Amino acid sequence: MRRPLVRDDLRSMDGYHSPQVKVDVRLNTNEAPVAPPAEFQAAFLEEVANVDWHRYPDRLAQSLREDLAALHQVEADQIFVANGSNEVLQTLCLTFGGHGRTAVTFEPTYAMYGQIARTTQCRVVEVDRDEGFRIPMSGLEDVITSEKPDLMFLCSPNNPTGTAESEEIVEAAVSLSPGVVVVDEAYGQFADFSAIEKLNQSSAPESLVVTRTFSKTWSMAGVRLGYCVAPQWMLPEFEKVVLPYHLDSVKQIAGRIALRFHDQMEQRVAQISEERQRVSDALARLGFDVFPSQANFIMFRSSPCGLEGNELWQRLLAKSILVRDCSGWPRLSDCLRVTLGTESENNMFLEAVKEAIE
Numbered sequence: 001m002r003r004p005l006v007r008d009d010l011r012s013m014d015g016y017h018s019p020q021v022k023v024d025v026r027l028n029t030n031e032a033p034v035a036p037p038a039e040f041q042a043a044f045l046e047e048v049a050n051v052d053w054h055r056y057p058d059r060l061a062q063s064l065r066e067d068l069a070a071l072h073q074v075e076a077d078q079i080f081v082a083n084g085s086n087e088v089l090q091t092l093c094l095t096f097g098g099h100g101r102t103a104v105t106f107e108p109t110y111a112m113y114g115q116i117a118r119t120t121q122c123r124v125v126e127v128d129r130d131e132g133f134r135i136p137m138s139g140l141e142d143v144i145t146s147e148k149p150d151l152m153f154l155c156s157p158n159n160p161t162g163t164a165e166s167e168e169i170v171e172a173a174v175s176l177s178p179g180v181v182v183v184d185e186a187y188g189q190f191a192d193f194s195a196i197e198k199l200n201q202s203s204a205p206e207s208l209v210v211t212r213t214f215s216k217t218w219s220m221a222g223v224r225l226g227y228c229v230a231p232q233w234m235l236p237e238f239e240k241v242v243l244p245y246h247l248d249s250v251k252q253i254a255g256r257i258a259l260r261f262h263d264q265m266e267q268r269v270a271q272i273s274e275e276r277q278r279v280s281d282a283l284a285r286l287g288f289d290v291f292p293s294q295a296n297f298i299m300f301r302s303s304p305c306g307l308e309g310n311e312l313w314q315r316l317l318a319k320s321i322l323v324r325d326c327s328g329w330p331r332l333s334d335c336l337r338v339t340l341g342t343e344s345e346n347n348m349f350l351e352a353v354k355e356a357i358e
């Protein structure tokens with residue numbers, strides 16, 4: 001039987017594939033090591049019992065957006081919520097990308113920027129980060145001059161390197177670029193500086209969008225909830241490309257209730273940061289090249305220990321420990337990325353790493 005043809009441009013593309021393998025210790029997708037507090041779960045179940053199942057959800061997710069606006073000291077009509085920050089990124093690409101338009105990424109970085117932009121038929125221009133995985137000012141200025149990008153993705157802290165971006169780079173991007181500057185702060189609670197600060201001022205830029213997610217520090221990857229803080233004029237534009245009633249009632253409840261447990265979220269961030277220091281130190285003592293991180297993961301290079309990255313990844317998997325193998329990505333030879341887990345998961349990881357290089 002004849003198969004209908006998919007779009008020409010999709011034929012050469014791959015889908016997202018981070019292996020979902022059944023293992024004892026899963027440290028490959030930067031999730032939180034623990035679930036939200038029991039009180040969250042009780043409050044959530046109580047409210048879910050009252051959901052109007054036969055009615056569409058509040059299309060504008062007004063209450064959730066008001067709560068997020070209060071958290072960030074912005075207006076509710078500066079908040080757009082979606083099914084994970086990936087859907088926010090897709091909405092941005094549908095609004096500002098598309099055929100004949102250009103998006104810029106700073107590599108290595110979160111692979112979905114390029115992927116989502118390309119699926120909207122946007123041209124993607126990649127700029128190299130410097131040796132410390134920071135965005136070089138000259139590279140930023142040059143690409144803005146030569147490409148006049150419609151979209152630019154800054155990731156701070158950057159996945160997979162853990163590098164936080166400086167305020168100076170964000171300011172330069174916003175003041176020089178003619179297009180939208182997206183600062184992805186999926187791991188923003190771990191960093192000292194947040195670009196959201198720029199959006200709660202009277203002189204807020206008209207081109208800056210900051211994305212956040214509930215998947216990481218809020219311990220809610222299973223729910224798929226993310227949002228962005230944007231200038232008010234963009235929200236009606238997003239409404240043109242997003243599907244009606246895209247954010248279900250249950251998710252809106254989960255988000256609102258999660259925000260009541262802000263202190264507990266911050267405690268988790270503090271604990272993970274302590275673990276990050278401990279695990280980084282231990283990896284460095286074992287002889288790995290460890291890159292400084294301001295997120296809930298650490299990238300490290302295995303070659304100084306005489307082992308190829310993929311070989312180490314395989315050896316860890318054989319011990320039922322799953323980390324992210326970045327060694328095949330351009331610019332990241334022999335690099336693996338490990339998400340910080342619970343203390344005992346981290347100990348199991350370190351023990352397995354030690355045995356793998358012995």
Ligand SMILES: Cc1ncc(COP(=O)(O)O)c(C=O)c1O
Nearest residue numbers: 084085086110159186213215226
């Ligand atoms: C930098 C970055 N942005 C966005 C996402 C997507 O998050 P979400 O689960 O909100 O779609 C991830 C997930 O790993 C990420 O690392």
